[in-house]
Each structure stands twice: as structure tokens, then as C-alpha cells.
Amino acid sequence: MVGFALLRFTQPTIEMVGYGGVHLPKISPMAYQVDSYSFQGKRTLIRVDFNVPLNEQFVVTDDTRIRAALKTIKRVSDDGGRVILMSHLGRPKGGPEAKYSLRHVLSRLTELLGRPVAFAEDCIGDTVKTAVDTMQNGDVLLLENLRFYKEEEAGDEFFAGQIAENGDVYINDAFGTAHRAHASTAVIARFFPTDKLFGYLMEDEVQSIDRVLNSTAKPVTAIIGGSKVSSKITILENLLNRVDNVIIGGGMAYTFFKALGGVTGNSLVEDDKLELAKSLLEKAREKGVNIYLPEDSIIADAFSNDAQRTSSESRGIPSGWMGLDIGAQSIARFTEVILKSKVVLWNGPMGVFEMPNFSQGTIAVAQALATATKEGAFTLVGGGDSVAAINQFGLAEQVSYVSTGGGAMLEALEGIDLPGIAAIKA
Numbered sequence: 001m002v003g004f005a006l007l008r009f010t011q012p013t014i015e016m017v018g019y020g021g022v023h024l025p026k027i028s029p030m031a032y033q034v035d036s037y038s039f040q041g042k043r044t045l046i047r048v049d050f051n052v053p054l055n056e057q058f059v060v061t062d063d064t065r066i067r068a069a070l071k072t073i074k075r076v077s078d079d080g081g082r083v084i085l086m087s088h089l090g091r092p093k094g095g096p097e098a099k100y101s102l103r104h105v106l107s108r109l110t111e112l113l114g115r116p117v118a119f120a121e122d123c124i125g126d127t128v129k130t131a132v133d134t135m136q137n138g139d140v141l142l143l144e145n146l147r148f149y150k151e152e153e154a155g156d157e158f159f160a161g162q163i164a165e166n167g168d169v170y171i172n173d174a175f176g177t178a179h180r181a182h183a184s185t186a187v188i189a190r191f192f193p194t195d196k197l198f199g200y201l202m203e204d205e206v207q208s209i210d211r212v213l214n215s216t217a218k219p220v221t222a223i224i225g226g227s228k229v230s231s232k233i234t235i236l237e238n239l240l241n242r243v244d245n246v247i248i249g250g251g252m253a254y255t256f257f258k259a260l261g262g263v264t265g266n267s268l269v270e271d272d273k274l275e276l277a278k279s280l281l282e283k284a285r286e287k288g289v290n291i292y293l294p295e296d297s298i299i300a301d302a303f304s305n306d307a308q309r310t311s312s313e314s315r316g317i318p319s320g321w322m323g324l325d326i327g328a329q330s331i332a333r334f335t336e337v338i339l340k341s342k343v344v345l346w347n348g349p350m351g352v353f354e355m356p357n358f359s360q361g362t363i364a365v366a367q368a369l370a371t372a373t374k375e376g377a378f379t380l381v382g383g384g385d386s387v388a389a390i391n392q393f394g395l396a397e398q399v400s401y402v403s404t405g406g407g408a409m410l411e412a413l414e415g416i417d418l419p420g421i422a423a424i425k426a
């Protein structure tokens, strides 16, 4: 321990415990749209998200998104449908660019699917029509990058109609772009008033978010972490209408402590968000939502894994020191709340988890989620860094669901109706 006196403040009344009746979760078995549709002989346009990273030799370096689409592709193909896959890749400037060709994805897709995949040099027009006309039932065809046409991102209806000409049925399985009103993700659905469906991946994502935001099993706990309050305001506001408990961790917690009159040293604080933090706490109180802040922190004298470190009350961090992780008491408290929950959402790390010396809080939360899942809770991990963290700790298989869509997931949690989802539901 370094020698300094801990500053003490009156305990704010922000933690309220006690949940009334605790009942078992009711997570109904999933009925997927694609399971009850007959694809036999149908030209099936599937919007997938094959926007995968490539190395300098144009080899796929992370095939997670391809693997995530396989189940839907196989279902349609096995059912005798003619699978026509479409996606974007990278950010071409509105015309063909060899480096963004979806041809780069072909060999990995073929390998993972375990069956041949044909390639069309375009995504609309005669090239596609000719390729589709020669397809047999069960065949798979991959179209060229949709974003080689600027009309894709513009949500152009005529372009959407040109794509639609090659399909009898449309499936959207691209959750990662569900928050975009692009031609192939939303507008195209108008051309298939009755034959439009979610793929397995999309349906898993939609149902997972629904299970959190509209859960009948209670208590529901949201764990929100990460660096800044400013990027999570709308999410927090929406969640206050939906959940019973909000656990706040990561750098953003210090803005709350400062707003409550605490001293936060050199910790990350957004001084222009202090009033907002106060009003969020007030709203939570009005709505009867329990807010849990990390009462203690692991603090460091520099933003470095090798910095000197010790623990401190989070509302009394001395000058020259900064909170980089939640402390042991907070870990115990958060774990207790998580284990009492029937539904848990986790978005954002509890500390600077990229540095091993400040990763304990995030690891503990990931482990608590895994335990809660084992005990029957529904647990959803979403948003860039918490997904990276759960993967890094090897616990992704031990939670109920890990979302594949960063931006789309965050917008859904903010309460925004995602165009790609609304178009199928309409």
C-alpha cells in the first residue's frame, strides 16, 4: 500500500437491494422462421455479413462472420433452395475495386460450407441472371460486392428492385448491418411482401435483445462499463425503463462518483457530464432501478500495466492516481447481484482489461456471467470490448449468447427500431 489517507464521503443512497419474488427464468424454446418455410426450388436471396478482415494477400484473417451465416445457408440448400448470397466488403468508393472483391471470401466460404460455391462478377443484371438460371436446387452462388454500387448505401429502391429480380424469397441474416437502411438490408424487403424472413443468426440476435428488454423473468441486470458515459447515455436511459439493476463499471464510473461529490484523482472523468450522471441516478431512483457503482477501485500512478498500484475507495482517489479497475469489494458485490439475476446483459469492460494488472474485474464479471448461465439465467454479451474480453478469457461458450453486431446491438439497446429488422417485421 502506498501511504495516503483515504478520503471518506457520506455513502450515497444509490444501492437498493431486495427483489420481491425470485422466480425461474422463462426462456421459451426458439421457433425459427426459416425452419417452417419450404425453399424447394426457390431462388433464395440471403443478405449475409461477409465484411471480414483480409490480410495483404487478401486471405480472410477472421472468419467468424462467415461461420455465423453457415447454418442458414445449409438449411436453405439442404431444403432444395437455390442459395444466392449477397454482402458488402470494406468501403469501396461506389465502383468496383479489386481489393474489395468478394471473390477473396470464396475459398474460405467453400471450405467452411463443405460444398462448392459459384461466383458472379456482379450483384445485379445479366451476369447474375445467367448464373442464377444455370443453378440446380441446393446450389450456392455468391454475388460480387453490393457496395460497388453507391445505390446500395443510398437505399435506392430501383437498385433494390434489380437485386430482387433474381429471388423468389429474401432472407436477412446480416445483423451487423441491421441498423443501416441500405438497399439490400431493408429496402429490398418491399419486393417480398410475404416471402421475407430472418435467418438463424438474425433471429438469435433479435430474440436475445428481446429477452433482455422485454423479459418477464426477473430480476434483469444490465452491466454497463467502458470508458465514457457520453457514449452510453442513450443506452442507460433506455435500460432504466427495462431492467431492475444497473451495474456501472469501467472508466465511466468515475464521472458518477465525481457527480456524487467524490474525489477521483486522475481517473477518467467527463466534467461536462456530471449533471447528466446526477440526473441518470435521479431517474433510476424515481423508477426504482437499483444502481450499483464500484465502491472500491484498483488505482495506478500511471496509465500503464507496470504502474504502481493499490486499492482505494472509488470516491476518494488521491491526486496523481487513477482508477483502472474495480476492486475486490466491488467484484464481490457485482458477482452477488449477477448471481441473483435471471437475465443479464453485459456491455463494456470493468477496467482496462487489455492490461493484465487491471483485468481482474472484467474477468470476474465474465466468470459470474458463466456461473449465472449454468444456474439457468439468460446472459447476453454485446458490444465490441465486452465481446473481445469474453473471447480473450475463453468464456464465450459459457454464456447464453454473444452478439455479433457491435453498432446494431448498441442501437437496439438504445431502443431504436433497426431498419433491417423492421423491414422483415412490417
Ligand code: AMP
Residues within 6 Å of the ligand: 225, 226, 227, 228, 231, 249, 250, 251, 252, 268, 323, 324, 325, 348, 349, 350, 351, 352, 353, 354, 385
Ligand atoms: P468503450 O469503447 O467506451 O466501451 O470503452 C472500452 C475501453 O474502456 C477499453 O479499451 C478499456 O480499456 C477502457 N476502460 C475501461 N475502464 C477504464 C478506466 N477505468 N480508465 C480508462 N479506460 C478504461
